[in-house]
Amino acid sequence: MKILGLSKSTVKEYFIKGKITFAVYGLGKMGLPLATILANYGAKVIGVDINEEIVKKINMGISHIENEPELDSLVKKNVEAGRLYATNDGIYAAKKSDVQIILVPTLADDKGNLNLKSVFDIAETISKGLEKGDIVITESTMPPGTTEKLIPILEKSGIKIGDFGIAHAPERTMSGTAIRDITLQYPKIIGANSIETLEAVKGIYEVINRKGVISMSSIKAAEAVKVFEGVYRDVNIALANELALWCEENGLDALEIIRAANTQPYCHIHMPGAGVGGHCIPIYPWFIINSAKKTNMELLVKARERNDFMPRHIVELTIKALNKIGKALKDSNILILGLTFRGGVKEFRKSPALDIIKELKEWGAKIFVYDPICTPKDAVKLGVMWKEDYKDIDAIIITNDHKEFKELDISLIDKQIRNKIIIDGRNILDSKRLDKKGFIYYRVGYIPER
Ligand SMILES: NC(=O)c1ccc[n+]([C@@H]2O[C@H](COP(=O)([O-])OP(=O)(O)OC[C@H]3O[C@@H](n4cnc5c(N)ncnc54)[C@H](O)[C@@H]3O)[C@@H](O)[C@H]2O)c1
CATH class of the missing domain: 3.40.50.720 (NAD(P)-binding Rossmann-like Domain)
Known part of the structure; x- marks a missing residue:
C-alpha cells in the first residue's frame, strides 16, 4: 500500500x-x-x-x-x-x-x-x-x-x-x-x-x-512542543518550590496561599514538593539548554538547580523536626514512604527518594522504606531495609503520592510510631488531623510553630 x-x-x-x-x-x-x-x-x-x-x-x-x-x-x-x-x-x-x-x-x-x-x-x-x-x-x-x-x-x-x-x-x-x-x-x-x-x-x-x-x-517545531511542555512543568515547579521556601521563612502556609492565588484565572502556581523525578521533566530542559546558540538559558538552569535541591531540603526539614524533640538524625530510625518518583508508576529514574536516601545515609540515619508497588528486593538493591509497620520509627518521610499514602491509617501510625514526626513531601495529608493527634507535621512550605 x-x-x-x-x-x-x-x-x-x-x-x-x-x-x-x-x-x-x-x-x-x-x-x-x-x-x-x-x-x-x-x-x-x-x-x-x-x-x-x-x-x-x-x-x-x-x-x-x-x-x-x-x-x-x-x-x-x-x-x-x-x-x-x-x-x-x-x-x-x-x-x-x-x-x-x-x-x-x-x-x-x-x-x-x-x-x-x-x-x-x-x-x-x-x-x-x-x-x-x-x-x-x-x-x-x-x-x-x-x-x-x-x-x-x-x-x-x-x-x-x-x-x-x-x-x-x-x-x-x-x-x-x-x-x-x-x-x-x-x-x-x-x-x-x-x-x-x-x-x-x-x-x-x-x-x-x-x-x-x-x-x-515543521518537524522541528513539533519536536519542540513536547520538550516545551516538560520545561514549563519544571520551571513552574521550581517557582512553587522557591515560593514555598519563602513561606517557611515567613511563617506562612504555601498551600493555603497557592490555592487562593490560583482562583485568579491567570495564576497557575504548581505544587511544591520533594523534587522532580522521572525520565521526562528533569531531562527535557537540558535539550533546550544544551542546544541554545546565543541565549543564556539561565532560568532553566536555575529551575533545575532549585528542583534538584528539594530532596536535600526534605532532609533539612527532618533534622529540624527531630531537633525539636532533642534527637539527632544519626540516632534516628527514618521510614521513607515511596521509592518511585510518582504515585502508581514503578519508575525510579531520578526519584527524589533516592537522593533523600543518599543524604540520610551521609548523616548516619537508620533508613527503612516501604512502597506498595515495590518489593523488599528493591530495598535491598538500594542498601536500605524494608518495613511494613511503624514500630520504633522516629520520623516518616513521604516522597510520592501513591493512593495508599493518601489513605494512611493515622490512628495505626499514632499507636505504633516511637516519635510522632511526619515530613510530607507531596502535600497529601491533613495537617489539622495530625496537629490534633500531636504530630510534628511539616510540608515543603509549611513549618507550623507549636
Ligand atoms: N513512560 C512515560 O510516561 C513517558 C511519558 C512521556 C514520554 N515518554 C517517551 O516515550 C518514549 C518511550 O518510552 P517508554 O516509557 O515507552 O519506554 P519503555 O522503557 O517502557 O519501553 C521501551 C521499549 O523499547 C524496547 N526497545 C529498546 N530498544 C529497542 C530497539 N532498538 N528496537 C526495538 N525495541 C527496542 C525495549 O525493550 C522496551 O520494551 C521515550 O522517548 C520517552 O521519553 C514516555
Whole structure:
C-alpha cells in the first residue's frame, strides 16, 4: 500500500478497513498502548521489540505493562483477532508495513546528554525494508532537530526523501493513563517533511484521537512542543518550590496561599514538593539548554538547580523536626514512604527518594522504606531495609503520592510510631488531623510553630 500521496479521508477509510499495516518499534509503556490502539481501530499492527520475553508474552495475548487500565484486555482482544502481532525481526516488520513508528526511549543522563543509539539503530533497520510510499513517524521525545537526522540513514534504502515521508508526532501521554491520553485527552501534534506526508499522518491520528490533530509548520517545531511542555512543568515547579521556601521563612502556609492565588484565572502556581523525578521533566530542559546558540538559558538552569535541591531540603526539614524533640538524625530510625518518583508508576529514574536516601545515609540515619508497588528486593538493591509497620520509627518521610499514602491509617501510625514526626513531601495529608493527634507535621512550605 502506498500511503504517501493518499488524501486524509482515504487514509482514514483504509485504516479502519484494515488495509494499512503499521510497524511500531518499541513495545514499552508507551509503544504497546499505541500499537494496541491502532489495532483496535482496525489496522494490522506488527509490534517490534528487542526483548524476546516481551514479544513472546504479547503473542500469547498478555501485556507486560502493569498498572495500565484497559491495556490487558485490549492486547488480548487484538492479538486474538489477529490484528496485533509481535516480533524481534525489525526488517521483516519494515518490509511488511506501510507506516513505521519509532517509540523507544531516548536515553539521556542527568544533564540531557543523549544516547540516541536505539533510534538510529531502528532507522538503519527500517532502511532495510523501506519502500516507496512508506511513512516513518517518530513519537519518542527528542531534542528539536533529531528526527530529520534520520533521513540520511533511511535514504540508505536507495529511496530518496519525498518518495518516502517522515514526521514527528510526539507521544503526549503518561504511564497509568496511556489509553485515555492517546485516544481522548489531548490533540496530536504533527510536523512532517511535506504537505503530502502531513495529510496522510493527519488521517492516521484523526482516527484514533478524538481531540484531533494540530499541524505544525515543521518537524522541528513539533519536536519542540513536547520538550516545551516538560520545561514549563519544571520551571513552574521550581517557582512553587522557591515560593514555598519563602513561606517557611515567613511563617506562612504555601498551600493555603497557592490555592487562593490560583482562583485568579491567570495564576497557575504548581505544587511544591520533594523534587522532580522521572525520565521526562528533569531531562527535557537540558535539550533546550544544551542546544541554545546565543541565549543564556539561565532560568532553566536555575529551575533545575532549585528542583534538584528539594530532596536535600526534605532532609533539612527532618533534622529540624527531630531537633525539636532533642534527637539527632544519626540516632534516628527514618521510614521513607515511596521509592518511585510518582504515585502508581514503578519508575525510579531520578526519584527524589533516592537522593533523600543518599543524604540520610551521609548523616548516619537508620533508613527503612516501604512502597506498595515495590518489593523488599528493591530495598535491598538500594542498601536500605524494608518495613511494613511503624514500630520504633522516629520520623516518616513521604516522597510520592501513591493512593495508599493518601489513605494512611493515622490512628495505626499514632499507636505504633516511637516519635510522632511526619515530613510530607507531596502535600497529601491533613495537617489539622495530625496537629490534633500531636504530630510534628511539616510540608515543603509549611513549618507550623507549636
Ligand atoms: N513512560 C512515560 O510516561 C513517558 C511519558 C512521556 C514520554 N515518554 C517517551 O516515550 C518514549 C518511550 O518510552 P517508554 O516509557 O515507552 O519506554 P519503555 O522503557 O517502557 O519501553 C521501551 C521499549 O523499547 C524496547 N526497545 C529498546 N530498544 C529497542 C530497539 N532498538 N528496537 C526495538 N525495541 C527496542 C525495549 O525493550 C522496551 O520494551 C521515550 O522517548 C520517552 O521519553 C514516555
